[in-house]
Amino acid sequence: MRLRDRFPLLAADPKLHYLDSGASSQVPADVLDAVTRFETTQRANVHRGVHRLAEAATAAYEGARDEIARFFGARREEIVFTSGTTAAINLVAHSFGDALAAGDEVVISELEHHSNIVPWQMLRDRRGLKLKVLPVTEEGRIDLGALDGVVTRKTRLIALAHCSNVTGAVVDLARVVAAAKSAGAAVLVDGAQRVPHGPLDIPELGVDFYAFSGHKMYAPHGIGVLWGKRERLEALPPFMGGGDMIRSVTFERTTYAPPPTRFEAGTPNISGAIGLGASCRWMSGLDWPGIVQEEMRLTGRLLGSLAKVPGLRVLGPLGLQQRLGVVSFALGSAHPHDVAQILDRHGVACRGGHHCAEPLMERFGLAGTTRATIAPYSEDADIDALLNGLDEARRLFA
Numbered sequence: 569m570r571l572r573d574r575f576p577l578l579a580a581d582p583k584l585h586y587l588d589s590g591a592s593s594q595v596p597a598d599v600l601d602a603v604t605r606f607e608t609t610q611r612a613n614v615h616r617g618v619h620r621l622a623e624a625a626t627a628a629y630e631g632a633r634d635e636i637a638r639f640f641g642a643r644r645e646e647i648v649f650t651s652g653t654t655a656a657i658n659l660v661a662h663s664f665g666d667a668l669a670a671g672d673e674v675v676i677s678e679l680e681h682h683s684n685i686v687p688w689q690m691l692r693d694r695r696g697l698k699l700k701v702l703p704v705t706e707e708g709r710i711d712l713g714a715l716d717g718v719v720t721r722k723t724r725l726i727a728l729a730h731c732s733n734v735t736g737a738v739v740d741l742a743r744v745v746a747a748a749k750s751a752g753a754a755v756l757v758d759g760a761q762r763v764p765h766g767p768l769d770i771p772e773l774g775v776d777f778y779a780f781s782g783h784k785m786y787a788p789h790g791i792g793v794l795w796g797k798r799e800r801l802e803a804l805p806p807f808m809g810g811g812d813m814i815r816s817v818t819f820e821r822t823t824y825a826p827p828p829t830r831f832e833a834g835t836p837n838i839s840g841a842i843g844l845g846a847s848c849r850w851m852s853g854l855d856w857p858g859i860v861q862e863e864m865r866l867t868g869r870l871l872g873s874l875a876k877v878p879g880l881r882v883l884g885p886l887g888l889q890q891r892l893g894v895v896s897f898a899l900g901s902a903h904p905h906d907v908a909q910i911l912d913r914h915g916v917a918c919r920g921g922h923h924c925a926e927p928l929m930e931r932f933g934l935a936g937t938t939r940a941t942i943a944p945y946s947e948d949a950d951i952d953a954l955l956n957g958l959d960e961a962r963r964l965f966a
């Protein structure tokens with residue numbers, strides 16, 4: 569069976585060439601079934617009721633946490649459910665960041681998604697600390713050669729994307745962790761674009777925080793995870809207050825539950841968490857060496873074909889080393905929205921725009937790019953359709 573056929577939306581529309589998984593992936597039947605099963609047989613709130621349904625819902629929700637922890641080599645108490653990567657980074661910017669003071673430094677890079685820029689700017693403005701930015705090379709990678717000059721004894725946190733959502737470049741985290749360690753700083757990784765491309769042992773990375781979104785890894789929207797090293801999470805105060813995150817409440821004093829509950833105030837996205845657990849279970853059953861090889865073959869084919877299109881500029885590494893199948897390009901002076909619209913006429917779903925990375929666009933002097941993302945369900949026919957669409961776009965705009 570083609571992997572594509574396990575995704576009902578793709579199976580129902582053979583003419584659709586979905587190359588926008590970097591924005592949101594499609595969802596396989598196994599995950600949809602798990603969500604439907606919860607909503608139709610177990611739906612109730614969690615951690616509250618003692619009736620049969622409430623207990624079933626709590627078991628399903630906490631079972632999903634176990635499944636996610638297992639998939640990422642983590643402990644269950646290190647998996648904090650959030651609404652996504654953005655919420656996870658904001659959580660750290662508050663719970664960890666609010667202990668920082670004037671004189672402290674946070675380091676990010678020029679290629680970050682706005683969700684790994686704006687929370688740190690807001691923290692800078694709240695706490696008066698300094699925000700430093702690692703430059704990006706011509707190839708579209710974070711320039712780790714600049715670490716020595718940027719990271720100092722005042723650095724408290726280095727926050728970087730594992731894989732760029734524009735250039736597809738994968739950062740060498742071992743070098744980042746080494747630099748952070750020598751400065752006594754923590755490391756936060758935005759893993760939004762890394763997690764869809766195969767299993768990962770997060771604790772092995774040696775980082776302190778790792779954020780990702782379910783909707784980019786074959787799960788529903790509105791659910792994500794902040795993984796935090798247990799000792800780190802235990803030392804942090806909560807970000808939001810409310811139901812479920814407490815041990816006891818009086819008007820004089822509230823004490824907080826241990827992690828992860830401390831960071832999950834209010835009724836969570838229960839069906840989303842169950843969907844994310846199901847997606848981890850589904851991903852565990854796939855042949856990842858085979859999928860990675862195929863994703864890289866398609867990425868190589870796409871990069872090779874794009875290199876032959878006159879007037880087209882790829883924003884990102886042209887080789888396959890330390891990169892994933894997130895491929896951005898500019899076609900002459902054509903606006904990326906116009907290019908994406910022509911591609912749509914060929915059944916190709918691609919993202920066009922600044923990809924929530926305006927500083928990176930400025931670095932390269934572009935208003936935006938067109939972006940194609942290769943996913944496990946991508947096929948040669950998707951690349952063919954993209955190249956046909958580009959032919960037309962070039963005739964119209966070049």
Ligand code: PLP
Pocket residue numbers: 590591651652653654655681683684729731732733758760761781
């Ligand atoms: N970081 C990166 C690298 C992304 O690609 C995205 C989404 O496009 C995000 C963060 C934000 O993710 P979310 O909107 O799910 O919070």
